[in-house]
Amino acid sequence: MMRDETTAAAIRACAASRHLPDAHTEKWLAMDTPSRMGLLDIAERLKLRTGQLVAAIDLLDEIEIREGVSSSAILLRDEIQRACRLAGSGPWRAAAFLDALRAIRFPRLKLALDRLSSEVAMLRLPAGVRVELPKDLGSDELVIRVSARTASELENLIDALAAKKAGLVRIAKLIGGEDDAA
Amino acid sequence: MKFDLDAIYIEDACRDTTLAKRVIARAAMIAPVSFVADGRVTARPAVGLADSFAAGKRRMVIMHRRSPFLMACPAGSAKFACCGYLVLTLASNCPMDCSYCFLQEYVADNPGFQVYANYEDAFAEIDKLSATAPARHFRIGTGELADSLAMDSVTGLSIDLVNFFSAREKLTLEFKTKTHEIENLLTLDPRGRVLVSWTLSPRRVFEACEHRTASPSERIAAARRVLDAGYRVAFHLDPIIAYPDAEHDYVELMEELFSTIAPAKISFLSMGGLRMTPGLRAAARRRFPKDAMLVGEDVLAEDGRYRTFATMRIRLYKILADKFKTAGAEIPSYLCMENSSVHERVFGAPALHPATAGERLATR
Numbered sequence A: 001m002m003r004d005e006t007t008a009a010a011i012r013a014c015a016a017s018r019h020l021p022d023a024h025t026e027k028w029l030a031m032d033t034p035s036r037m038g039l040l041d042i043a044e045r046l047k048l049r050t051g052q053l054v055a056a057i058d059l060l061d062e063i064e065i066r067e068g069v070s071s072s073a074i075l076l077r078d079e080i081q082r083a084c085r086l087a088g089s090g091p092w093r094a095a096a097f098l099d100a101l102r103a104i105r106f107p108r109l110k111l112a113l114d115r116l117s118s119e120v121a122m123l124r125l126p127a128g129v130r131v132e133l134p135k136d137l138g139s140d141e142l143v144i145r146v147s148a149r150t151a152s153e154l155e156n157l158i159d160a161l162a163a164k165k166a167g168l169v170r171i172a173k174l175i176g177g178e179d180d181a182a
Numbered sequence B: 001m002k003f004d005l006d007a008i009y010i011e012d013a014c015r016d017t018t019l020a021k022r023v024i025a026r027a028a029m030i031a032p033v034s035f036v037a038d039g040r041v042t043a044r045p046a047v048g049l050a051d052s053f054a055a056g057k058r059r060m061v062i063m064h065r066r067s068p069f070l071m072a073c074p075a076g077s078a079k080f081a082c083c084g085y086l087v088l089t090l091a092s093n094c095p096m097d098c099s100y101c102f103l104q105e106y107v108a109d110n111p112g113f114q115v116y117a118n119y120e121d122a123f124a125e126i127d128k129l130s131a132t133a134p135a136r137h138f139r140i141g142t143g144e145l146a147d148s149l150a151m152d153s154v155t156g157l158s159i160d161l162v163n164f165f166s167a168r169e170k171l172t173l174e175f176k177t178k179t180h181e182i183e184n185l186l187t188l189d190p191r192g193r194v195l196v197s198w199t200l201s202p203r204r205v206f207e208a209c210e211h212r213t214a215s216p217s218e219r220i221a222a223a224r225r226v227l228d229a230g231y232r233v234a235f236h237l238d239p240i241i242a243y244p245d246a247e248h249d250y251v252e253l254m255e256e257l258f259s260t261i262a263p264a265k266i267s268f269l270s271m272g273g274l275r276m277t278p279g280l281r282a283a284a285r286r287r288f289p290k291d292a293m294l295v296g297e298d299v300l301a302e303d304g305r306y307r308t309f310a311t312m313r314i315r316l317y318k319i320l321a322d323k324f325k326t327a328g329a330e331i332p333s334y335l336c337m338e339n340s341s342v343h344e345r346v347f348g349a350p351a352l353h354p355a356t357a358g359e360r361l362a363t364r
Helices: A004-017 A022-030 A033-045 A050-067 A071-075 A078-085 A090-105 A107-123 A151-163 A165-175 B018-027 B052-057 B120-132 B157-166 B203-209 B216-228 B246-260 B278-287 B310-325 B340-347 B354-362
Strands: A129-132 A143-146 B007-011 B033-036 B059-063 B070-072 B086-088 B113-116 B138-141 B171-177 B194-199 B232-240 B266-273 B298-300 B306-308 B333-335
Touching: A004 A022, A004 A033, A022 A033, A022 A050, A033 A050, A033 A071, A050 A071, A050 A090, A078 A090, A090 A107, A107 A165, A107 B310, A129 A151, A143 A151, A151 A165, A165 B310, B007 B018, B018 B033, B018 B059, B018 B113, B052 B059, B052 B278, B070 B120, B086 B120, B120 B138, B120 B157, B138 B354, B157 B171, B157 B194, B171 B232, B194 B216, B203 B246, B216 B232, B216 B246, B232 B246, B232 B310, B246 B310, B266 B310, B306 B310, B310 B333, B310 B340, B333 B340
Parallel strands: B007 B033, B007 B059, B059 B113, B086 B138, B138 B171, B171 B194, B194 B232, B232 B266, B266 B333
Antiparallel strands: A129 A143, B070 B086, B298 B306
C-alpha cells in the first residue's frame, strides 16, 4: 500500500497532468486515505479527463454528505465496480462510471427518468416523432418533435401522434408528479 | 429571543432619531455603541475574515436609507405566478443564520445588519401608493430582507408599524418571522389590519439548517398567542426541502399546525421549493459544507436556479395542497416563484393575476 505522502504526490501529479482546479485537488487530498487512493486508481484506470474528474470529486463529496459514508465505500459499491469493469473502450467505461455515480447521487431522479423513458419507449412512436423529456426533469415541459419531408409523411406522423394521445397525456401527467396517471 | 451583537454603529446624522435613542437606551445590555459618518461604509464586508457575512450579522448599523422603502417583491418576475406582495425594507440582513438563506448572496457586498432610522419616510410612501388606488387593498410585508421581529425588543419598530397600519383600512401589514419575539405585539390593537406569518419547516430541517431560530413548535405556539390577541396569522412553507422522508414530515408538521390553529383561522398558506442560484448554492455550501439539506436532488431548472427536480417538487406541493383542502376549511394557498403551469398542476386552476391575488390575500 502506498504511503500517504506517496499517494499525495501521485494525486498531485495526476491533478497537474489534467490541470485540475486547485479547489478540487484540495478536496481530493482532504479525503481519507482509502478514498483518495480509490479515486486515484479509478482516475488512472479509466483515464478520466479533467471534467470527469471534477464531476467525480463533486459527486463523491455530495454523496458522502447525503449518506454519511466515505468515498472509498461508495467506490466499492457493486454498480461502480461493474461500470469500471465493463467491456468497451476507456471513454465508454469512464462515462459509465460517472453515470453510476450520478445514479447514486440522484436516486429518485434516476427512477423517475427511467420510468418516463420506459413510458416513452412503450409508445413505439414512428421515426420522425421524438419525445423529449426535460433535461434532468428541470422543468415540467414535454417537447414533441415531428420531422417530415413530405406532406403525406407529415399527415401520417400526425395521425400516429393522435393515436398515441392518451399515452402522451399520461407522460405529461407523470412529469408533473401524478403517480397513478390514467 | 436575544441575539448577540458585537457592536452597534449609528450614523452621526441619525443620532437624534427615535430609533437611535431607543437602541442606545437598550444598548448597554447588548453591545458597545459607536458613531460613524456613513453607515454604508460600515455595512461593507470586513476585510480579512473567513466569513464576513456572518460577521456582518453581528454588526448593527443604524443609518439613513437613501432609496425607497416600498417596492415590489424582489422575487417577482413575469415568469412566475406572483402573489402581489409589496415589500417594505426597514432592515437588511438577519441575526439568524439559515443555511439556505438567499441573503448569503443578496447582501454579500453589504452584510452589516442595517436598520433604517428614517423609517417614518416609509409611511409617506405607503400613503402615496394608497392614494393612487384608494379602492385597492395592499398587503405590505417587512420580512423580505430581514426577519420582521428578530430585533423588535431592541428597535421597537413593530409598535410604530402596528399603529400606522391599524389606522388604515385598505392596508394589511405582514410581519414575517422565524422567532417567537411577539411581546410588543401583544400590547397593541391591530384592528384586524396586521397579519403575522411564520416560515415553517419540519423539525429535521429546523435542526439541520435554521440556526438560532425558534423551533417549529415555538413558532406555532407564538402564532396561537398572537391570533388570540387579535392578529391574523399565515404560514409559509418555504423553502420546502425534498429530503427522503419529507412527505411524511411535512404532513406531520401540518397536522401539528392544524391541531393548534384551526384551519378556518389561517389567512393563507404559501409554498415554495428550495431554490438557489448557482452563486447562492456555492456560498451556502462554503458556509455550511456538511449540511445534507443543501445537497438534495436539486437540478438546474429553466430559470437558472437549482431546484428539486420538477416531478418530485410538484408531487410534494400536491400532497400538501391536498392536506390543506382536507383540513376542514378552505385555506387560500399560493406558490412562490413558480410558473403558471406548476400552479395549475398543483391547484387545478390557473393562477390569478398578481393584483387580484394580492387583493384577495390582503383581505383574508
